[in-house]
Amino acid sequence: MACAIEPTPTCPNHLHASGHGSGGPSSFPPLEVSPSDYHFILLLRPRPASTRLTTRPERGRDLEDPNPSPLPHATRCLHPQSGRHTTAASIAITGRPVGWARQQGCENYWASMQKTSKSEGKYYNSLPPVSKAYGTLCFFTTVLVQLQILDPGLLYLSYPHVFKSFQIWRLFTSFFFLGKFSINFGIRLLMIARYGVQLEKGSFEKRTADFLWMMIFGAISLLVLSAIPYLETYLLGIPMVSMLLYVWSREYPNSQISMYGLVQLRSFYLPWAMLGLDVIFGSPILPGLLGIMVGHLYYFFTVLYPLASGKNYLKTPMWVHKIVARFRLGVQANSPVRPANTGPTAFRGRGYRLNQ
Structure with a gap:
């Protein structure tokens, strides 16, 4: 036995x-x-x-x-x-x-x-839909790489491969790879699960289209910045998480954060503290810095500048509202687009009044 x-x-x-x-x-x-x-x-x-x-x-x-x-x-x-x-x-x-x-x-x-x-x-x-989808994609991408099913060499951003070899997928996959299983990977994934979820459930509650537009704007901005010499970044998942962290820190600036149970600080300084930890542990500082830059760019044009001038030049486009309405991703209050009706349509048609 x-x-x-x-x-x-x-x-x-x-x-x-x-x-x-x-x-x-x-x-x-x-x-x-x-x-x-x-x-x-x-x-x-x-x-x-x-x-x-x-x-x-x-x-x-x-x-x-x-x-x-x-x-x-x-x-x-x-x-x-x-x-x-x-x-x-x-x-x-x-x-x-x-x-x-x-x-x-x-x-x-x-x-x-x-x-x-x-x-x-x-x-x-x-979990809210956008943060859940992004965190899930990041997790399973790392799992596939760890199991050697997916080659990480096919994921990183390389503009010569994109334009010469037409490997268009690199524009997207570079956002979903946070590195192999490690402490840094766990920390980044927890940031999505905590700060991204809290941001989408709190400040962006019933504003799924606006949150999705923030992610899309951040992705486009990071792709543009990565094309600039001396700012090349091949894996854009860490800058994206850093952008989420920065926007969260601006929305909840007075929350108290405990870093590893050793230091208490206001959440407003958390992105900079994480940047300092990257320097201490020998990680590249550029990805986190790019995320902070893009996060501040979004926060400035959607919150600070509209408060000062009354004009918002970074409104959520209509096509983003249509995506959210078409796939029923969360809720968007005061949306200009009504959710698509995905019910049965076999017997649907125009009605006519019968003559008496």
Whole structure:
């Protein structure tokens, strides 16, 4: 019988299939299980008295074992859908039959697992559409690169490849690669999940088209800046995240941020603090600086300049409103375009009044 959990001090790796240990005081006596219990392997918590519960195949009921041993407690349950065995959380046995404990433990385990998966799915579905789509694309792009399914050499921005070899996809894929799995990748992805989501749910609430236009404006601006000599940047995902962080810091300038639990600072200074960390850890400073420049450009033309002059030269174009309405991406208050009706159209037509 194999050990139901990974080898630990309470579940050593010298437990053989026969159920006997390698000898000595830590060896395990055989644990007998009836043939009807082949879906489960139950390892019981040691009872306070010098007895423990086992199941004899000839009786199929709980008996007292006069030779107890310090067995770990875990339960392997058969998944109700996939049919696979999974180690469940440990359960305490207090005067209950083994079958009851096994059934109760598995039911509680699968109920908790389903609750956890439902809560995670509910959280993901509650995310605003633009931030969710961008973060998901960034995550799966890195996964494909890490699994060597996707070549990172095909993702970076290279204008000679774009114009000479017509590799147009580089204009888009350069925004979705945040690097391979690392601490920096995790930090950038968390920035999208926290600051991008908070920005879209807060300042851009019911303004999905405006938030999408901010992302599009930032992407176009970064592509233009990357074409300037001495400003070439081949992966534009980090500048895009930096732009989101800067706009968030301007919208919520007085929030208190704890950096690694060591330093407390106002959120207004967070983009510059992240820029300083890039310098300290030897990362390039240019991508983060470009993101701050583009973020300030957007914030100036959409917030600061309209407040001073009353004119907004960076309004969300009509075609962006049409995209949001066509694909029903979130909500846009006071949108000039009505959402497209995607219902059945087989029996739709013009009505006529019948003559009396």
